[in-house]
Amino acid sequence: MARFIAILVGLFFGVILLWSFGVGLYTWATEEHETTAEHVFYEHPRDAKLPSAGVFGTFDVQQLQRGYKVYKEVCAACHALRHVAFRDLAQLGYSEAQVKAEAATWQVPGVDPNTGEAASRPGLATDYFPSPYPNDIAARAANNNAVPPDLSLITKARHDGSNYVYSLITGYQDQPAALLAQFPDAKTPNGLHYNPYFPNLNIAMAPPLTSDGQVTFDDGSSSTVASMSRDVAAFLTWAAEPTLAKRHQAGWPVVLFLIIASILAYLAYQNVWRNQKH
């Protein structure tokens, strides 16, 4: 009886699924399959070859310092970094005095000690990076109705994030003629910029790094658009996960220990079972 009911229930589900399948197949077979410009022209991020990539990945402190300078002089005009504090910059190889001095070059929201009114004051090491806009409405007003995302987790909040940041910054180009020939309606709207690494191909952000030498690096490294992009991608990778290098360093002893433990456990298992048939 149980099996008879089961077969009826199974047939009931089967009929509904076949009905859904049939309608879906008919629709799929009869309607035209329109492809989209994103589908054809979207490109996956290129490998930025960052030292933090891979299971041995670690941070290059010099590169992080260069990337920080790019962030400070270019990105910070529009993008916040709210999960990172100035004290974290010590991990970039700066001394305590340098961190304090660096923090003081930023203005952070504060309170006037005499009147209690909102004011700004130089940053302290314990402060977090300030947002360039007081709120999202101000951010929209200043950026053609787009809110520049916070960058402190950007490399984890996008697929293949570190390479994505690098590819996006270096990926600005004119819209290909082939695209307009195939999709005449997909012309990049005014105020947006064509970028094949952005999921819908048209990004509100203007090209941030446009000329070589835009940022002067303190260590004398050459600053091409590609190298600045790579350095800022490295910095944002650090900002998204400052513990990444420590994680990789801690992981190897753990995994190697466990591999040895597995071998020993296997030998122990064989030893215990040596006189047992199984």
Add this chain to the structure above:
Amino acid sequence: MSFPWAQQYQPKSGFTRWIDEKLPLPRLVYNAVGAGYPVPRNLNYFWNFGVLAGFCLVLQIITGVVLAMHYAPNALVAFDSVEHIMRDVNWGWMLRYAHANGASFFFVVIYIHIFRGLFFSSYKAPREMIWLLGVVIFLLMMATAFMGYVLPWGQMSFWGAKVITGLFSAIPLVGEPLQIWLLGGFAPDNAALNRFFSLHFMMPFIIAGVVILHIWALHIPGSSNPTGVEIKDESDTIPFHPYYTAKDGFGLAVFLVLYTSFVFFLPNYLGHPDNYIPANPLSTPAHIVPEWYFWPFYAILRAFTQDFLFLPAKLMGVIAMFAAILVWFFLPWLDKSPVRSGLYRPLFRKFFWFGLIPTMGVLFYCGGAPAEEPYVMLSQIAALYYFAHFLIVLPIVSIIEKPKPLPHSITDAVLNHRTGADDAVPLSTTGERPTDSRPGPDDAGLYRPAGA
């Protein structure tokens, strides 16, 4: 509760004798997972996964309790408190990655455990209660994992919560008020986050309670084994300790190698990048997908695209998604084949390896893919087979199938290396199991003729 030849606990010192008289806890452990529990000697590595699942539960509770010391279940600060754990709490990043990947590995282990049970028919008499409790544990795990994924309050947390609680709105008449009541509002917000945190903290302890029942029920008939033949005498068994503690120790070490590789080197591989974007009710992600371990059931939910008579498609999808798991409750009464092990069931084995397993693979893939063709059609075919497998194929196969001859006993199978079944020497020409002169107490269910 156990076999007559089971070793008895002997307190060795005055102190353990004193404890044994007042509260025989060491005796309980000895009988449960010590030398006092006789286990079939022929268990293969698939029998490691019960212990591994128990380990995962303990691991999740320990990491979870510590994380809860630093996490703030408030919609305003939840996301930031997770980042605080990642950046400012000592080894907080390791705790959080261990917990998040621990959930994934818990499901890996539990899926292998469940499908081992399906292949070797561990749900059959006399082990129905173990199986039923196991399905309850799986349902509780799914609820716990779902609520845990909401806690970081990222985009996928928020939209996942919205989609899954939205399923309740498919229920006729009471659906909408029920959804609002469950969420404590019209959309997931602080009220929902708070109750999800409370429930996420509490439910693992309920799971632990059901796990104790699961193990208790296991110790009444004893463990099953790859031949599916019941234990007959002492030579069929060996004590759990030291034999299976040693084997489980090896299994645990290998498991930890894989698990820690993910924790330290691929901690975000099994997650979704969108969950590193703070929850935003005004911005819908391009593709809302649950965690990977829900993908097969998510595919079944989305496979129902057409209204059918008075049943809206959405309601049908919700019913089917729950039915996909509830059907497991009925397996002991649907599969009436007198043979347990898939190794001795040629027809069942074909349907298992070439039907059910590929079906699960397709459903898994389609559940993670966007809801567009051809994935929807693929998942419709796969869902069709999924239900047909349990509701139609299993009952019919158990009637028409001619099983291979079973070994006399576990010892016989071990001595003659017959666990492989393919090279089994026929023990009788009729294909019936030969009569045994030593009927065991638990054999009644096994030797019932097919179709009874």
